[in-house]
Amino acid sequence: MYRSHTCGELRKNHCNETVTLSGWVQKSRDKGFMIWVDLRDRYGITQLMFDEERTPKEMMEKARTLGREFVIQVTGNVIERVSKNPNLPTGDIEILVTELTVLNESLVPPFTIEDKTDGGEDLRMKYRYLDIRRNPVRENLIFRHKVSMAVRNYLSNLDFIEVETPYLIKSTPEGARDFVVPSRMNEGQFYALPQSPQTFKQLLMVGGMDKYFQIVKCFRDEDLRADRQPEFTQIDCEMAFVEQEDILNAFEGLTKYLLKEINNVEIGDFPRMTYDDAMKRYGNDKPDIRFGMEFGELNEVAQHKDFKVFNQAELVVGIAIPEGNSYSRKEIDKIIDWVRRPQVGALGMVYVRCNEDGIFKSSVDKFYDQEDLAKWAEKTDAKSGDLICVLSGETNKVRAQLSALRMEIAERKGLRKSNEFAPLWVIDFPLLEWDEDSARFHAMHHPFTSPKPGQIELLDTNPGEVKANAYDLVLNGNEIGGGSIRIHDKETQAIMLRHLGFSEEEAVAQFGFLMDAFQFGAPPHGGIAFGLDRLVSILGGQETIRDFIAFPKNNSGRDVMIDAPSPLDKLQLDELSLALNLKP
Template sequence: MYRTHTCGELRIENVGDEITLSGWVQKIRNLGGMTFIDLRDRYGITQLAFDENANPQMTAKAREVGREYVIQVKGNVIERHNKNKNLPTGDIEINCNDITILSKSDIPPFTIEEDTDGGDELRMKYRYLDLRRAPLQRQIALRHKVAQEVRKYLNQQDFFEIETPVLIKSTPEGARDFVVPSRMNQGQFYALPQSPQVFKQLLMVSGYDRYYQIVKCFRDEDLRADRQPEFTQIDCEMSFAEQDDVLSTFESMTKAIFKNVLDVDLKTPFHRMPYSEAMAKYGNDKPDLRFGMEIHELSKLVKGHDFKVFDSAEYIGGICAQGLADYSRKDIDKLTKWVQRPQIGAKGLVYVKYNEDGSFKSSVDKFYDETQLKTWAEEFNAKPGDLILILAGDKPITLHGLSELRLEMGNRLGLRDKNTFVPLWVVDFPLVEWDEESKRYHAMHHPFTAPKPEDAGLLNEDPGKVRANAYDLVINGVEIGGGSVRIHDQQMQQKMFEALGFTKAEAENQFGFLMNAFKYGAPPHAGIAFGFDRLVSLIAQLDSIRDVIAFPKNNNGRDVMIDSPSGVAEDQLAELGLKLNLNKKDTE
């Protein structure tokens, strides 16, 4: 055997045991007559001791090893003189009587320790080394544990885990498809699934009333901290289910995950908030409810006082930051530049300080007197010592700016505690949204989302007013999951296609197989998909999903470790019936 124990297993009760360990050399310390080696595997670290006076040959051999060498040692467990309370194995060490070098190592390009000196790109290039580090190993172990909890819960709820195809037909689902050429059907292409949406609906038609899959999905879209071109989702569908059935089932799953993984009790039932309320009070459809600081519209209250910025604005709104009336002019100027950044888009920032003595100081003092400013403060329920921040302009841009400003001030006030989890369901989304460029409606979620029954009559008359029977699970401002009640009636599905501007031929070409399936008895069904990577990164208290994925892509969608994507040989292209047509600019 290469080992009798792992490097994180031995304790004081093992003193006197003869053992064999194998692992990687973390550190080597030569202290005169004694040499110490920290031996590491994914379970922990154990200190090895070599006494030059007792065994000079063994000590000399120990001094031949370097960092990240893979070695095997044999010896007996002894009690440490200088115990390390920071290590679970810190009460013992191994008095070694044999050492074997199993594999040598070059000097690693960065330190493989809790904190490393390697930058992001360097660690991505040597991801197999970065994955040896304890933080990454904890996160991969956490991912495994969450996956097991998901499977345990859904299996207990009589869900079947069923795999669906990876090479499918291209269907519009909100992002670009990754396409795969077919050698056997030249000139035609598969697409990689953005989700298994149509297949899980077909499984409902097939009578498998409770389906789930922890599945890879693919979207060719611009990347950010919570996006990867290939990602994992917990995909689920239920027959004979309404919205309340789905919400009840999956908030119970979420509660079980947080309890069994973090020992955190989430309060159920989760709060439910209409989309319209989320946008009005928080400026986005995934509000962070760990703190208040709600947005208040001031348009009617502040217009008509000859302040052109307000009088010409479509929308005026603000937030109240508690206890920040002592912000200096310099602080306000920095905050103004912050909201004027292109990603925020605000033209400027109006402030009102509610001073501790009850007086007011504002950047619009010459247009509004103290009585009027006090009325503003009452709108926000502000108190002496608070700071009111106001933006004005086009409504979508201003709401976005206020949303970002609210989150920034929440950070500055320490209100976004990563140890606190506040979930909610956002419901009653618009079914469709108008796209000015294409001059047509697009599905807010996807074309198979059912309208609210009471709004269905508006689908032909005024699609923009129709609410969807859809729901998103949001925790701490992160969209963790989303889904909807599906259209199971063929006629209603055809109306939806018409509202989205599909011709009958286009609908038949894209979704004819699903429409045909609906002819043979489709049950009412509903479903949801959780962003598995996002869920794990939230539990791990990380801002990016990258470190809970074993081999992620960088911000340009590249795997710098294996240098992918890359070119392919001419003969491979010829087999596929393809020829590249790149102009000089494309290849530079």
């Protein structure tokens, strides 16, 4: 028996018991006549004691050889500590060791295995197995487990069935780039790793499964950032015989349950906002509503004077920064420099100080009087002491620019509090979006999303105006889930694919299996998928998903620990019928 107890469970009531513990050496302190060793496992730390009056000399010498991260087993008696440690659950006791076995020695770790480590991110990623021993990383992984179990319990209690779907599937041209897998047995042919189990969960509805879910790995070969990985995990769900309201109610319930179960936070009914309203009021389709600074559109009160910058703009729009009038001119100039960065792309910014005496002072006083600026304040809901920031330009671009500024100001002012949760449903998305590069419409969600009832006829006359029977769940400015009511008949699916540029032959080649299935009594159905990595990080008070993934990739999509991706040798390439122009 390697251990009778863990290193986190012994208390004063265990005194005088003989116990066996195993774990890693956190640190040791040698006072000559006495040695203390902190022994750590997943559950906590227990102090070991070696006393030259009660410990054999050979064991004292052996204890002196113990280095950090040595794996050891000890047997000893639980005794009350003379100098107690109130910061440890086990701080009232220690183990007077009678037997010591070194199970495995350790090299000196490349960084300290403590809460606050001296290891940089790259180093810790290379030795991720050591990083996992640290409390913050271990606790994040345990937290993820708790969220996953809560999801499974909630959905199982609603009669959802967890079904595994294939990882080796057919590549499709829509969406992000696929990771492809060559088939050795089918020369010249390839599988793709799934970007989602979309078509399979629809086929499960055709199969009568009624309520399906799966916590599943998905793969997208796309550009990376802090909250995106090439492989990620979804809570994938589908229901038959439902309308949009049924989906929203079911998964609003799941989100409320998680907030209560995991964070002990109770939330009322989630507000709902159309896509068009979200873009108009916040400049993006996943607004953070924990704070204000809603957009005020100023065209009608700013385009009547001789200020050409505004007169030539498609949209003039502003926000009021609470108490922003306290900013110095130098601080305002830094904000202007920030919006001019290439990542934001604004050409400049107009500002208005809302003074306490009711007088407005702007950077465009030459063109606008107090009456004009008062109307700007009304449109942006600015109060005395606020600062109005105004951008102008092409509608979509300027909304994105002002949205970025809004989020930056909120970050600087500490308005994005991780212990506050503000969920929101965004509904009525456009069915299609125009892509300038390919000069054609693409599905905003995916090709299987149903248009709103009565709008399919608009596909022939005004496709950009068609609304999708789709919805996103937003939490604290992050999309944590998205879904739609699906198309469930062959004719409608064929119409949709035609408008996405598929010929009849291409539609059959790519999605014939699904349209064939629709001919065998496909029920109305819809679903949603949550990004588990992102959901867990937000519930955990963070927004970087890597912190909650056991073995994440870096920003280049590499696993620096195992050095992947890596080249294949020529024999493997030949077996897969792949010929690469390899450098000599």
